Amino acid sequence: MPIEVNGKSLEVDEEGYLANLNEWEPEVATIMAKEDGTELTENHWEVINFLREYYEEYQIAPAVRVLTKAIGKKLGKDKGNSKYLYELFPYGPAKQACKYAGLPKPTGCV
16 A cells, blocks of 8 residues: 655555655655654654665665664664664664665564
8 A cells, every 4th residue: 555755656565665765755754653653753863864874885774683783883882772772663673764764674574
């Protein structure tokens, strides 16, 4: 079922991941988060933008352990831990954050 973003209908797969990564814009994340009952904060955006940069560089959506380590290196130990990330993305930091970021489902995620 497609999602409506700024008057455009964007295709998503059966789990809600964006079908075409090039159609992503920040409003996509806002709409997906609202559907989950989440209001995106600056901390959410920090992780979402980090993931988009990571994907651009490595062409892969990181699994949660890789994500946690990489965020710790870039944003500091207080943010590079699973407790912090699960507080922001309770449905799974890698899965939920990648979905909001318009990326494919991370490998190794069920």
